[in-house]
Structures are given as C-alpha cells and as structure tokens.
Amino acid sequence: MCGIIGYIGTKKASPILISGLLRLEYRGYDSAGISTVEKDGLSIMKDKGRVKNLYNLKGIDDLQGTIGIAHTRWATHGKPSKENSHPHLDNSQSFSVVHNGIIENYHDLRTFLINNGYTFYSQTDTEVIPNLIHYYYSKDTKDDELKVLRAVQSACKDLKGSYAIEVISKYMPNNMIVVRKDSPLVIGKGDEENYISSDIPAILSFTTKFYLLNDNEFAVLSKDNIEFYDISLNKVQKDLKNIDWNASAADKNGYEDYMLKEIFEQPNAIRETIGSRLPENEPCNFEDLNFTKEFLSSINKIYIVACGTAMHAGLTGKITIEQLCNIPVTVDIASEFRYRNPIVDKNTLCIYISQSGETADTIAALKLAKSKCATTLAISNVIGSSITREADYTIYTHAGPEIAVASTKAYTSQVILLNILAVYFAEVLQSTSSENIKNMKKSILELPYKIEDALKTSDAIKNFANKIYNEKDVFFLGRGIDYNTALEGSLKLKEISYIHSEAYAAGELKHGPIALVENGITVISIITDKNLVEKTISNIQEVITRGAKTLVVTNQALPSNNIDVVIDVPDTCVYLSPIVSIVPLQLLSYYISKEKGLDVDKPRNLAKSVTVE
Numbered sequence: 001m002c003g004i005i006g007y008i009g010t011k012k013a014s015p016i017l018i019s020g021l022l023r024l025e026y027r028g029y030d031s032a033g034i035s036t037v038e039k040d041g042l043s044i045m046k047d048k049g050r051v052k053n054l055y056n057l058k059g060i061d062d063l064q065g066t067i068g069i070a071h072t073r074w075a076t077h078g079k080p081s082k083e084n085s086h087p088h089l090d091n092s093q094s095f096s097v098v099h100n101g102i103i104e105n106y107h108d109l110r111t112f113l114i115n116n117g118y119t120f121y122s123q124t125d126t127e128v129i130p131n132l133i134h135y136y137y138s139k140d141t142k143d144d145e146l147k148v149l150r151a152v153q154s155a156c157k158d159l160k161g162s163y164a165i166e167v168i169s170k171y172m173p174n175n176m177i178v179v180r181k182d183s184p185l186v187i188g189k190g191d192e193e194n195y196i197s198s199d200i201p202a203i204l205s206f207t208t209k210f211y212l213l214n215d216n217e218f219a220v221l222s223k224d225n226i227e228f229y230d231i232s233l234n235k236v237q238k239d240l241k242n243i244d245w246n247a248s249a250a251d252k253n254g255y256e257d258y259m260l261k262e263i264f265e266q267p268n269a270i271r272e273t274i275g276s277r278l279p280e281n282e283p284c285n286f287e288d289l290n291f292t293k294e295f296l297s298s299i300n301k302i303y304i305v306a307c308g309t310a311m312h313a314g315l316t317g318k319i320t321i322e323q324l325c326n327i328p329v330t331v332d333i334a335s336e337f338r339y340r341n342p343i344v345d346k347n348t349l350c351i352y353i354s355q356s357g358e359t360a361d362t363i364a365a366l367k368l369a370k371s372k373c374a375t376t377l378a379i380s381n382v383i384g385s386s387i388t389r390e391a392d393y394t395i396y397t398h399a400g401p402e403i404a405v406a407s408t409k410a411y412t413s414q415v416i417l418l419n420i421l422a423v424y425f426a427e428v429l430q431s432t433s434s435e436n437i438k439n440m441k442k443s444i445l446e447l448p449y450k451i452e453d454a455l456k457t458s459d460a461i462k463n464f465a466n467k468i469y470n471e472k473d474v475f476f477l478g479r480g481i482d483y484n485t486a487l488e489g490s491l492k493l494k495e496i497s498y499i500h501s502e503a504y505a506a507g508e509l510k511h512g513p514i515a516l517v518e519n520g521i522t523v524i525s526i527i528t529d530k531n532l533v534e535k536t537i538s539n540i541q542e543v544i545t546r547g548a549k550t551l552v553v554t555n556q557a558l559p560s561n562n563i564d565v566v567i568d569v570p571d572t573c574v575y576l577s578p579i580v581s582i583v584p585l586q587l588l589s590y591y592i593s594k595e596k597g598l599d600v601d602k603p604r605n606l607a608k609s610v611t612v613e
C-alpha cells in the first residue's frame, strides 16, 4: 500500500526523503514522488516506476529545501502514471499534498470544486485535497498563523474515507501539517529535525523516539517543535514513545533477502515473544491483562478475527484454547466478520491478530465488536499501531520489524503467543490439570531450539525446490492441526512463487479435489499428530497411486517408504507443532521464488500493510 515520508529540519530534505521511500518500498507501490519547500515556491518531482528513478529526474540535485514530503503510490484511482503520482498541487500551486488511503466521496468533492472553477489534472481521489484546502484558505478572512491549519481542518471535515495526509504550503514555509484517520502515520522526533513515516522501521535509522497520532488529530511541525490539535483545533498533549527496535533490525544483515533473514530470525523472535511471560514455577505473566477468574468464567465464546497468515495463526490458537480452556472459539476472516452481523455480546471475547496493526478490515471488525459490548484484545507486532489503540487490551508479539511482504516470523510468534495465552487462561480458570500446564510450558520454552533444528532442513528443501519450481499446481494436505499448516504453506507458495496451490483437509480429498490429481503433480503433506498418521498416510497413498510426486514434513515415524522426500522436523507437543512444521514450507516457497528469479520480498500486487478495504 502507499507509503508516506516527511522531513523538516536543517539538512537538505530530498536525499532523506528518497532514502525513506526506499525503506518503504517493501509495502508495495507503482510510482513515487517528492515535494520540497524551495525559495521560489513548492517543487514537485515524481514519476511512475521505482523510487530509485527519482535520482535521475532533471533538477532533483538542485533542490535545496529542508522541508519536504514524499510518497510511494499503490494505484487505486487511476493507472500508474506521472500525473497520478503524488505529491499533488492545488491549482494555485500553493499547497502540496501526499495522501494514503481512499477518499470515498471524491467524486462529489471533485464536482463541487469544478463548479467552483477548479481544474483537475489527474484521475486520483487525492487531487481534491489540495484544492479543497485552497478553497477554504481563500474563503478565510482571518489572517493569523493558524490559517493554513484551519483550511486543512475544513478540508478534512469534508472527506469521507481513510487518510494519512501531509501538507506543505508556500504560505507556511517553515512548517508541515499532518493528519490521519484510519490510515497509519507516525512522527519521529530528532534533534532540530522531525520525521514523518507510514511505519516505524523506515525511519528507525534516524530516531527511536516517536509520537503516535490518533484518528482526527493534526500535528503542526517545525524543525524544533511539534504542536498537536484535536478535530476542533484544541491543543492536545502527547507522550513521546521510545521504541526499542534498533536500526539494524530493519536491515538485511548480510542475508540476500529480508524473507530469508526473517525465517532464520525465528528462534530469537520466539524467545522475544516468550520473554518473561513464562516464569519458572510461577503462573504465566501477562502484565497488561490481569484477567480474573470471574471475568474469564463470564466469557462463553471467543472469536479470533484476522486476515491471511494472521488468520491461519488464529486457526491454530483456536485448537489450544478450546482444548485447554473449554471455551468454544470461532475463527473468522475479518472482511467476512465485519459484514455478517456476528452474534457478539458482553460475554464474548474477541481477539484480533494483526502483525502490522494497520489492516483496515481487522480494525473495522474490532470496532464492530466493541460497538456490541464485547471485550476486545489485540495481538500485534507494532507498538502503538492503530489496532492497539482501538482494543481494550493489547499484547505484543515482540518479533522485531518484519519487512518482507510474506509473513514468517510474525506468524510463528503469533501462534506461540496464542498458545501462551491459552495456558494463561487455563491457569486462571483452572480448566486443565497442572500436569498439562507444566508440560505445555516446558514445550513452549524448548521451541526456539526446535526451530533452530527445523532450519537445518534448508539444504534438503532447496534441492526439492530445484526439482519443482516449474510446476503449475501444487497440493498441500494435512489433518487436524496440520491442515492449518497446509493452509499457511499453500498461501506462502502462492504469494511469492506465483504457483497455483490448494490446501485441503486430507480427508476431503476424495470429496472432489482428487479429480485434479494426475501423473507428476506435486502433493506436499504435513503429519505431526500421532493419532492421525495412518489416516493421512492413506490419503497420501491415494495420490501416489495416481502418479503424484510427494513430500512429507513430519515429526513422526512413518510406516510407508514410497514417499519421494520426507523432511523430518523435531517433535513437540501437538498444539505447538505448526510452529516447527511451517519452517520447511517457508523455506520451500522462498527457494522456489529464488529459483524462478522473482522478487521474494516484494511479490507482485501485494502490500505489506493492507490499509484499505
């Protein structure tokens, strides 16, 4: 999705803006641009294509301004083109604007502005914003230092939809104004300089101190000051947050790609997720929750709501919570949950999982449950992200920044956190034996070492990837908890290798999909539940009989020896096995993508943070 960068300080803004945009590239985009305040007015440099093309634009080296805004665009309204790229100017060239999000009523606003003499040069929804600001600025008869802010405020009152907006103006040459609603934006505080970004990792190398804007809040920045205002332009105070991610966490650190780095970071990411939550011989420690037995006993239903990989993490969490706590759990896709009038009331706990904490559907689903009086709990990786500010409670995965579009370490840390949460609930509710709790805790603490072992399958997986990278279709099979891993393995493969793949509950095979199994097709299976080994093996035999090439990821001793490749992973408690068995499948999609020469970290059409519906 689109990305925003801003700089206001004492240095030349343009190189800082471009380097910030380069760090936002992973979010996905098709065009890029910057705008700076120059002595003779506002500069605009933009084009479709990669951020690095900006370096070649005529005049870019001549820019001297120390205040600027920048943008990577992911086309929604209008094709990728220079005209549609941001920043956009108003007709009088007095206001320059970048915008993330979608203005739903842009058509009406455009008509209104055209009727008032304005001309449009792009097909974007964004171009209404600078012109609306100009419209209100020219109507305001009061001439004081808040005049531009008032114009931005009036324009925002007319906007329906989601936005994170940066504005610079020739009428306020020492300032920048930013505002957000349902779209991410953070403010980084430096020394005699301040930064704006869509996410924290992009500006971590400049600062670790951040202000987080709430919806409908404005900030007016100068190089050494930031003032915050609410929707009515009353001043508000904000706390500065120190983020304990270091800048190198957002670098490749010698790895060829972020995805590979993040796969190999999983043992440590998980150590961070466990943190001090499982003290030896003591109850689980969730400082931010402190749920009482009375409260948890009042919960008669749990929803876990999320999108994509995060939803797959939820499927695995469901199994542990149901088994340890005896509370029914429904896992829902956020974009479905929000439109299907779910039965939710004050006795419902709704858990929302989002790595970025900015996924539009997940946030909307959370707001819906809140409006129905449910208790809401967010699981996120990004401190202060939007979802964490909406939810009643938040727990963090602490996996460190995840830059590759395909989620890997965030997934495993989400699964482990849900398992720790299940143990915590079970302890408070006394819903399972202390022996079970003790075993679960021991298994969780051993997991980082087991993942280290699972990573050793890398060479064998690379060999297999070399054999199948030209395939057109791949099947993933699993039963019980392994079906969830099949779903996640299949999603990873689709995303970054562009191979069509389907995941099926192995028992479903005979009910239709087996018709697609023909000579030479690849079928990948996961077997980690000892009670289901024979059942899944029977299904694998059925595809072998029909000529399939087979790979099985397992921690069990398998009875059959006519499987083509068996990848052994360490044994662990069945609830935790997806955390170990997904590792070879993450590696498989990575190596296939590499073999095909694709951009592993930035797969086509995908964005890291899906901030619009």
Ligand code: F6R
Binding pocket: 307, 308, 309, 310, 311, 353, 354, 355, 356, 357, 358, 359, 362, 405, 406, 407, 408, 491, 492, 495, 608, 609, 610
């Ligand atoms: C897949 C992937 C996506 C995300 C989904 C939710 O690798 O990354 O499916 O899991 O877009 O994103 P978050 O967790 O940020 O809400």
